[in-house]
Amino acid sequence: MxxxxxxxxxxxxxxxxxxxxxxxxxxxxxxxxxxxxxxxxxxxxxxxxxxxxxxxxxxxxxxxxxxxxxxxxxxxxxxxxxxxxxxxxxxxxxxxxxxxxxxxxxxxxxxxxxxxxxxxxxxxxxxxxxxxxxxxxxxxxxxxxxxxxxxxxxxxxxERRDILERIGRQIHREEMSDDQWVRITTLGCCREVGRASFILSTPETRVLIDCGDKPGSEDEVPYLQVPEALGSGANSLDAVVLTHAHLDHSALIPLLFKYGYDGPIYTTEPTRDLMGLLTLDYLDVAAKEGRAPPYESEMVREAIKHTIPLEYGDVTDIAPDIKLTFHNAGHILGSSVSHFHIGDGLYNVAFSGDIHYDDTRLFNGAVNDFPRVETLVLESTYGGRNDYQTDQEDSERKLKHVIKNTLERDGKVVIPAFAVGRSQEIMLVLEEAMREGELPTVPVHLDGMIWEATAIHTTYPEYLRDDLRERIFHDDSNPFLAEQFNHIDGGEDERQEVADDGPCIVLSTSGMMEGGPIMSWLEHLGSEADSTLVFVGYQAEGTLGSRIQNGRREVPIGGRGGRGSSLTLDMDVETVDGFSGHADRQGLENFVRTMNPRPEKVLCVHGDERSTQDLSSALYHEFNMRTFAPKNLETFRFI
Incomplete structure (x- = not known):
């Protein structure tokens, strides 16, 4: 037996x-x-x-x-x-x-x-x-x-029941090793934004945390081929943990099943659904742009079938020597700070994923209350010494000012936005401003996956900010059901009608202008001097959004990477900071400052070289802790 x-x-x-x-x-x-x-x-x-x-x-x-x-x-x-x-x-x-x-x-x-x-x-x-x-x-x-x-x-x-029974036996198997050590290997997102991926390993267990792509790049993927990762086979992994659904963290999760992985994915329930939405769209965009997709849609279904959803605060055995607990990260719907308790009190590691420390219109701020954390792996997207975002009220005031000025000259406002998170934040700002008379009530057109992502938000109100949750429970006060919101579902014909009509606001994916319906809106409205393009989210280096933000006005519209024709942007271009789902430099420092007890070591990741090094240096000097700005393919041993 x-x-x-x-x-x-x-x-x-x-x-x-x-x-x-x-x-x-x-x-x-x-x-x-x-x-x-x-x-x-x-x-x-x-x-x-x-x-x-x-x-x-x-x-x-x-x-x-x-x-x-x-x-x-x-x-x-x-x-x-x-x-x-x-x-x-x-x-x-x-x-x-x-x-x-x-x-x-x-x-x-x-x-x-x-x-x-x-x-x-x-x-x-x-x-x-x-x-x-x-x-x-x-x-x-x-x-x-x-x-x-x-x-x-x-x-x-x-079949799922059989999968769960097999996973259960793996989790509760007898420990085989008497050794004690904990290692983290960086497979991506170190001194760069995107392709987040790490291996957490012990003598018993190997856990992959995140597996994303890199915005603006077609071929830079995590270093999955190294021996520490999948070099000895995908089924050498005991578990996969997904912090949230954005593609720079989730895009290549289904690829693991193509390589033969057959184990569990731990994430929250809304992240599971959003992962399905975003990865299927990821395949669709690749096909439309003539690129070979990295995996088939069947692999997305396999990922969903193998997902074990966990709620915030549930302490869960995921291996004989590891317990996992998710905590609200305040970044997007279902996003999690992932806390790993290793051994019988041996060591504790927390991966921040992407975090927003302060409350927003959508979410309560990130949780950093852990009994113990010896090592923190901390995102550094806005970790540079001058990366201080505008106060939320000032950001909203500036956005409403830009919109009001554009509408008064009969122009249209085009906002490239991530379908998940920033779009819903902007929707809440617009709904309140129009309801209270700060902005005229004009159509707000939602293109791409924004309406579907919004529907998923309303399915899981328990993950939203307390007061917003109560509003969603009542149809007559649900802000996402406001009559000015229009789901664009008629394709190019409907976009042309909107372009020919009067003043309006358009929220469209993709948020970094790397393909998607936003390119169609540039074709329709880019030459209108009375209209305005407004950036409200992070634009990764190398993306079209970043190039436009930095002054480029000749925009390729015939295909990815400049293939095809181009147009000259005559519309105004504005950037409104403060709507990012990421903590700024102050928020990142506060996240560490208010941890009690504070970690002994911090690995600063998921930021460009300047941001990770600046944040690492600041945390070292301010809190007298060991800090690192690792490169990809480094391994840290902690015991």
């Missing part, structure tokens, strides 16, 4: 000793990081709200209780019972029964009313029916991405 089988047998015996005698345990199994208990008496478990909590505390594991399929009532009968328990105001839109796991997936407009105070309604559902409820939100704005992901995971439920 294997070590894991012995573990499960011992766990089942312990559980049987701890639960009341009238509760029968039929099976105990690992599914991913969770211990799943199957019982013929789910109603008895549900009647004691503390029983699962006590078991989880005693066993130090995440526990899910499911009914033995033999004990279930018929789905038709249970459907009526479930609906009788849930208040009508919850707005249930779908019930989906899965007899193999004894779960009923309840989709509702107001999930909180299905859950009930401290989970009372969920327990009542189990007490009445025996089925285990799982609750998901009905998106206030219909999202094809969310719908497709949920349907796909439903179709792949049996």
């Amino acid at each position: 294997s070590t894991v089988e012995n573990q499960l047998e011992e766990l089942q015996t312990t559980i049987e000793d701890e639960v009341p005698n009238d509760i029968t345990i039929t099976e105990v199994r690992y599914e991913g990081p969770e211990l799943v208990i199957y019982t013929r008496d789910p109603k008895r478990f549900a009647s004691d709200g503390d029983l699962v909590r006590q078991l989880a505390s005693q066993l130090r594991k995440r526990i899910t209780v499911r009914p033995d399929p033999a004990s279930l009532s018929r789905a038709e009968e249970a459907r009526d019972q479930v609906l009788d328990v849930i208040p009508d105001e919850a707005g249930v839109t779908d019930l989906d029964f899965h007899i193999d796991t004894g779960e009923v997936v309840i989709e509702a407009e107001k999930p909180g009313m299905v859950i009930g105070r401290h989970g009372t309604t969920l327990r009542e559902i189990t007490q009445e029916t025996g089925w285990t409820p799982e609750v998901v939100r009905t998106p206030p704005i219909e999202s094809s991405t969310v719908k497709n992901v949920r349907n796909f995971l439903k179709q792949e439920r049996n």
